[in-house]
Amino acid sequence: MRLTVNGIERELSTRPLDTLLNALREELGITSPKAGCQQGGCGACTVLIDGEPRRSCLTPLVAVDGATVTTVEALGEPGNLSPVQAAFYEQYGLQCGFCTPGFVLATTAMLERNANPSREQILEELVGHVCRCTGYVKIVAAVEAAARGDVSEAALEAGATGPSRREPEVLVPGSPA
Amino acid sequence: MKAVGARLPRYDGVGHVTGRTRFVDDVRIPGTLWAKALRSPHPHAGIKRLDTSKAEKHPGVHAVITHKDVPRNVYGHLEALGVPADEPLLADDDVRYKGQPIAVVAAEDEATALEAVELIEVEFEEREPVFDIRKAYDADAKPFHQWGPAFPHFGPYASRRIRKGDVDDAFERADVIVQGVYRPQAIEQLPIEPQVGLSVPEPDGRLTIYSCTQAMYFSMGVVAAHLEWPLNKLKFVGGTVGGGFGGKVDTATETITALLALKANRPVKWRWTREEEFLCSSTRAPWHMELADAVTSDGWLLGRKMITLHDAGAYTRFSSYGVTKHSFHHTGAYTIPNLRFDGYVIYTNRSPTSAMRGFGVTSVSYAVEIHMNRIAETLGIDPLELRLKNANRIGDLTANRVRLSDPSTVPVVLAAADRIGYELGAEFKQMTSEPRSGDLLPDHLLTSVARDGGAETDGRGA
Amino acid sequence: MTNLTNVLVPTSADDAAAAFGDGSGVTVVAGGTIVMPDIKLGRLCPERTLYLGRAGLDRIERSGGMCRIGAATPVSALVDGAPEPLATFAAHVGDREVRGQATIGGNLCAPATATFSRGDLQAPLLTLDARIRSAGSTGERTDSIEDFLAAGPDGRLVLEIEVDEPKRAASASVRRPHAHAYTILAVAAAETAAGIRVAIAGAGPRAVRATSVEQALADGASPEDAGQKALDDVDPQDDAIASGNYRRQVLPALVTRALGDLS
Numbered sequence: 001m002r003l004t005v006n007g008i009e010r011e012l013s014t015r016p017l018d019t020l021l022n023a024l025r026e027e028l029g030i031t032s033p034k035a036g037c038q039q040g041g042c043g044a045c046t047v048l049i050d051g052e053p054r055r056s057c058l059t060p061l062v063a064v065d066g067a068t069v070t071t072v073e074a075l076g077e078p079g080n081l082s083p084v085q086a087a088f089y090e091q092y093g094l095q096c097g098f099c100t101p102g103f104v105l106a107t108t109a110m111l112e113r114n115a116n117p118s119r120e121q122i123l124e125e126l127v128g129h130v131c132r133c134t135g136y137v138k139i140v141a142a143v144e145a146a147a148r149g150d151v152s153e154a155a156l157e158a159g160a161t162g163p164s165r166r167e168p169e170v171l172v173p174g175s176p177a
Numbered sequence: 178m179k180a181v182g183a184r185l186p187r188y189d190g191v192g193h194v195t196g197r198t199r200f201v202d203d204v205r206i207p208g209t210l211w212a213k214a215l216r217s218p219h220p221h222a223g224i225k226r227l228d229t230s231k232a233e234k235h236p237g238v239h240a241v242i243t244h245k246d247v248p249r250n251v252y253g254h255l256e257a258l259g260v261p262a263d264e265p266l267l268a269d270d271d272v273r274y275k276g277q278p279i280a281v282v283a284a285e286d287e288a289t290a291l292e293a294v295e296l297i298e299v300e301f302e303e304r305e306p307v308f309d310i311r312k313a314y315d316a317d318a319k320p321f322h323q324w325g326p327a328f329p330h331f332g333p334y335a336s337r338r339i340r341k342g343d344v345d346d347a348f349e350r351a352d353v354i355v356q357g358v359y360r361p362q363a364i365e366q367l368p369i370e371p372q373v374g375l376s377v378p379e380p381d382g383r384l385t386i387y388s389c390t391q392a393m394y395f396s397m398g399v400v401a402a403h404l405e406w407p408l409n410k411l412k413f414v415g416g417t418v419g420g421g422f423g424g425k426v427d428t429a430t431e432t433i434t435a436l437l438a439l440k441a442n443r444p445v446k447w448r449w450t451r452e453e454e455f456l457c458s459s460t461r462a463p464w465h466m467e468l469a470d471a472v473t474s475d476g477w478l479l480g481r482k483m484i485t486l487h488d489a490g491a492y493t494r495f496s497s498y499g500v501t502k503h504s505f506h507h508t509g510a511y512t513i514p515n516l517r518f519d520g521y522v523i524y525t526n527r528s529p530t531s532a533m534r535g536f537g538v539t540s541v542s543y544a545v546e547i548h549m550n551r552i553a554e555t556l557g558i559d560p561l562e563l564r565l566k567n568a569n570r571i572g573d574l575t576a577n578r579v580r581l582s583d584p585s586t587v588p589v590v591l592a593a594a595d596r597i598g599y600e601l602g603a604e605f606k607q608m609t610s611e612p613r614s615g616d617l618l619p620d621h622l623l624t625s626v627a628r629d630g631g632a633e634t635d636g637r638g639a
Numbered sequence: 640m641t642n643l644t645n646v647l648v649p650t651s652a653d654d655a656a657a658a659f660g661d662g663s664g665v666t667v668v669a670g671g672t673i674v675m676p677d678i679k680l681g682r683l684c685p686e687r688t689l690y691l692g693r694a695g696l697d698r699i700e701r702s703g704g705m706c707r708i709g710a711a712t713p714v715s716a717l718v719d720g721a722p723e724p725l726a727t728f729a730a731h732v733g734d735r736e737v738r739g740q741a742t743i744g745g746n747l748c749a750p751a752t753a754t755f756s757r758g759d760l761q762a763p764l765l766t767l768d769a770r771i772r773s774a775g776s777t778g779e780r781t782d783s784i785e786d787f788l789a790a791g792p793d794g795r796l797v798l799e800i801e802v803d804e805p806k807r808a809a810s811a812s813v814r815r816p817h818a819h820a821y822t823i824l825a826v827a828a829a830e831t832a833a834g835i836r837v838a839i840a841g842a843g844p845r846a847v848r849a850t851s852v853e854q855a856l857a858d859g860a861s862p863e864d865a866g867q868k869a870l871d872d873v874d875p876q877d878d879a880i881a882s883g884n885y886r887r888q889v890l891p892a893l894v895t896r897a898l899g900d901l902s
Binding site for chain 3: 018039058062124
């Protein structure tokens with residue numbers, strides 16, 4: 001099986017009827033897609049296949065032969081977050097973080113299709129993603145912020161190391177911290 | 178208090194959005210084997226025969242463990258506190274809930290481990306299961322647990338007891354007795370990260386254990402006890418938990434992966450499936466609560482009798498602790514001077530129950546608040562005013578004999594009423610948490626309230 | 640013994656039919672949404688697998704009052720591309736990601752589980768008088784949807800589904816407000832050249848036609864009176880999602896609502 005994963009073409013030895021999730025995690029060591037339920041019910045394993053969000057736990061590797069697969073690792077990195085990543089970070093659209101990669105990828109793909117989704121569209125598009133920590137309010141706020149482009153420079157650069165690191169990491173000016 | 182009111186960034190947020198947070202399942206140690214368990218298909222059965230020899234010979238299998246491989250098979254989380262234990266790590270001569278682990282295999286990959294589990298031969302003698310706590314406590318119920326139908330170790334008593342004031346007198350003086358039965362059911366905590374553990378044997382003879390536990394030092398103690406090892410041979414790596422909500426307080430995978438890792442001399446990972454999570458991970462307990470309140474027609478709570486049955490499932494785990502917390506909160510946010518409470522930990526053939534958000538308290542709060550509404554409805558008085566009248570006040574004594582210095586019932590009820598635009602009588606709008614006086618210190622509360630900074634009276638009646 | 644390597648990937652319908660043969664020992668995977676979890680949990684141990692995703696069976700063609708849908712067409716493509724009430728039912732399957740992966744053929748052949756029924760698309764297919772073209776040991780053949788459902792999918796490889804374009808169509812359902820809203824109960828109604836057909840999903844292991852309701856309508860009954868006849872056609876069952884009693888209470892109202900929307 002040959003596929004392009006996060007911009008790099010790969011020849012995989014994982015068996016064709018094994019899951020894409022297993023290939024990514026066990027063969028390639030790409031661990032952001034999570035084995036939450038392994039039956040398509042939680043959304044934690046979501047990756048982009050040719051730009052569309054899909055459940056990697058339901059996808060046999062044979063189905064993605066020749067395809068392009070994107071995981072959250074390719075969207076941005078500490079110090080250089082994508083706007084969606086930065087919005088989830090800045091708006092507290094996460095707690096334990098286990099469902100976060102799936103939400104970030106699904107949101108990224110949604111905003112590609114529809115730059116200005118209504119609240120109802122957001123809920124409908126993300127309905128397959130389960131978060132047990134946040135109660136979703138902050139997640140929806142993060143998606144809306146990302147759609148509005150309401151993302152601070154500090155958030156986009158959060159996690160930077162070295163000389164460019166911004167101090168202190170406080171999002172609201174004048175905060176007593 | 179620099180953090181209060183400030184909008185601080187999450188220290189772990191960048192890792193979460195970039196996929197760099199390393200959960201237990203993301204730890205990569207070369208040579209890691211996968212574990213899979215043979216679990217009981219029956220809620221209650223004797224084990225007549227257990228033969229793992231075919232599984233052991235299956236290509237790719239490196240270790241199989243049963244109860245015989247556990248140095249100390251029966252150990253309890255609360256044993257360090259003097260509560261005797263009842264739960265085997267791996268089932269010995271019987272199984273008491275569906276999904277109870279009997280044997281566990283470590284193999285090169287998950288599929289091979291699954292195949293090996295299928296090769297384990299086991300013969301059961303099915304027995305009648307018990308699922309309903311109330312029926313399990315019937316006089317003619319047939320207990321299956323070595324301790325009988327209920328956990329018997331609450332100090333000298335077989336139940337968690339609270340005795341305060343003179344409850345019989347309160348019921349004689351009551352204008353009305355209001356009764357209710359409340360039965361909230363089990364809830365699975367359902368973190369998105371399933372139970373997962375990884376144990377790595379180190380060249381120096383120690384074990385490194387990557388754990389998703391919510392209770393790191395508890396789990397260390399539990400593993401050390403089962404292994405009969407000193408703590409200094411265990412290194413636990415944890416702190417990154419993909420949700421727990423109480424469901425990861427129990428030690429689920431650590432001990433078993435440790436034993437397999439030692440037997441195979443290879444790192445061993447055990448990641449539960451979602452099906453296992455639903456089938457046999459601990460849940461919030463079902464409860465059966467019976468309440469009878471002695472009340473006056475103008476809305477004073479004179480006394481409360483309460484019997485609680487807590488469903489421990491097949492083994493005790495933290496149940497006695499949950500029932501104790503439950504008992505402390507059985508008057509809710511209200512002051513009731515005369516109390517008789519009995520809380521029983523009952524065994525059923527369900528998966529053992531354990532912590533979940535507000536362990537033991539959510540059940541009783543649910544019952545108490547519904548019951549308050551029922552009282553208000555019975556008396557024909559306003560439900561919020563009933564709450565304010567009986568609210569905890571500074572100087573009041575709780576069920577578990579805590580003298581309250583900063584109770585929040587009054588301000589919380591007033592704020593809630595305000596937010597929903599609820600009209601209260603003028604005397605209630607003015608209420609504060611200040612110590613009771615005047616009409617709010619009727620005779621029945623005299624001994625239950627500390628007055629004028631004077632000598633503490635403990636409210637203990639005849 | 641499970642074999643995750645022995646996977647055939649036909650690139651045409653004929654190749655797929657040839658690879659399927661009489662179907663013995665062959666596990667068919669199209670979208671994978673049903674099969675993959677069963678493999679993962681060891682409930683299904685495929686020795687030889689036929690992957691349908693590249694067999695060119697993913698097209699929708701609408702012409703001459705007919706709509707032909709390849710078996711491996713994703714459910715998401717039906718939402719915009721299939722006639723009603725199929726499109727509405729398709730929009731209610733799973734979530735966005737699952738709809739993009741799951742196929743109409745898989746949905747048609749989905750076995751009911753012990754705890755809930757699957758195969759929501761069976762009901763609209765029943766109302767659209769669907770014809771199922773399949774391959775198997777006796778070669779290619781076309782069955783009515785009712786015959787196909789009665790016989791079950793064993794030994795048959797579904798290639799294409801042909802439905803009539805309806806004159807009008809309607810549906811009504813009760814679903815849980817939940818990410819994976821397995822249908823509690825759903826009613827499809829459509830008028831085609833064959834007349835008005837009504838079908839019910841969620842009341843049993845597979846969808847059924849409500850022939851008593853159809854007869855009542857033909858006899859001039861009102862939507863209310865025809866709705867009451869639905870309980871002559873199905874005996875709703877308890878499952879993990881709803882009780883039979885609840886379904887019995889709700890079903891006549893749903894049928895009435897769908898018929899009301901049809902007129």
